[in-house]
Amino acid sequence: MQSFKHLKYPEEALLQLEGLVPCRESQVSTLLSIFGERQHFSFPSLFIYGHASSGKTYVMQTLLKTLELPHVFVSCNECFTSRLLLEEILRQLQRLSSTGEDLAPASCDSFNDFVHLFKQGTTTPSLQNQTIYVVLDNAEQLREMEANILPGFLRLQELTDRNVTVVLLSEIVWELLRPTTGCLEPMPLYFPDYSIGHLQKILSHDHPPEYSFDFYAAYINILLGVFYPVCRDLKELRHLAVINFSKYCEPVIQGKANERDTRRLWKNIESHLKNAMQTVYLREISSSQWEQSREDGESGQLKGLSAHAHVELPYYSKFLLIAAYLASYNPARTDKRFFVKHRGTIRKKKVQKKQEKTSNHLLGPKAFPLDRLLAILHSIIDSRVAPTANIFSQITSLVTLQLLTLVGHDDPLNGPRYKCSVSLDFIRGISRTVSFDITKYLYDFL
Structure with missing residues (x-):
């Protein structure tokens, strides 16, 4: 200046x-x-x-x-x-x-x-x-x-x-x-995206007056370590910081730890953040409902987090979401094994699973093209579904509901690419409503 x-x-x-x-x-x-x-x-x-x-x-x-x-x-x-x-x-x-x-x-x-x-x-x-x-x-x-x-x-x-x-x-x-x-x-x-250092600096300035700046900065550092790989949105991160801070402070308030005991504070909030990670961008419950569920105990919290599993979707939209989840978490090379049919059933031939460094669910969802989504959909549904405007409009609706994320849509040659934004518990709940055993089709569960 x-x-x-x-x-x-x-x-x-x-x-x-x-x-x-x-x-x-x-x-x-x-x-x-x-x-x-x-x-x-x-x-x-x-x-x-x-x-x-x-x-x-x-x-x-x-x-x-x-x-x-x-x-x-x-x-x-x-x-x-x-x-x-x-x-x-x-x-x-x-x-x-x-x-x-x-x-x-x-x-x-x-x-x-x-x-x-x-x-x-x-x-x-x-x-x-x-x-x-x-x-x-x-x-x-x-x-x-x-x-x-x-x-x-x-x-x-x-x-x-x-x-x-x-x-x-x-x-x-x-x-x-x-x-x-x-x-x-x-x-x-x-305007480039904020780096993790920028987010640390910006979010640390929101510290409550009753706590020191260093204490809140340590909390933000833990929060970004969990959420930064999957979320770079400053507004979303600020929201997550606000609703989870009271849980982080519990050992200090109860006298079980001091502000510098970061190890004990992290162990207290670790499971809490994992549950909150399933709700990034979904907002199936409000901040006040989240706080109330936390006060009601772990069972109340899990109940609040699983509320989105009862969402009502059209019949084909449920299969579209299932197909999107399979495309996001299964390597493309495994599609032939899972989805090529023989006499109406999945192939029974067992192929030795290659040694993987990390589970696909821990690495997060991968982007997939539209044609792969439709191919998986045709394989898992009972009757063949033509790629009509109705199917495409349901894909758009899933994106609007933030159950799917549209990525790479600027490339006119490759077409749109998507990621599935829901958790495993969510997709299991959806699968049960259409009597579909999704774990039989997931590479991580072989």
């Missing part, structure tokens, strides 16, 4: 900003250099991209609010039509330019109307002398709107002749969002 002391921003705001955005100093410095001084024309459009929970939205909101820059912040998920989006931008612009009285909401039928109303709304002296920032979060949703919306935003500075910068926040790369016509290339800025 020292290199920006010459800019006309309050020094206190810059120092405050440095403490509010840990592990994103490089990106903040780049943004400040692009913004320049308030009265200078900034770059017409910026494209900030990165995976979920990489700090894009938080950094932009914190930067604009801390420096008190005039801005409009709109989520394209909430404003899912072009009319809602344009009118929300104008509504927030009215609040910036008004003196406090309530104004009638702007009505906008087209992008031409939007440009005209935007020019009218920025005629006040307070907005004419500094850059206005229009931030569109979840900008990938603009692909679902009219073809002129995204090119119009990219050229908003040119069309309105105003000092305005449009900032697009997205989880996809620019090549997947670039319009085919009328495109003015934005300036890209990449």
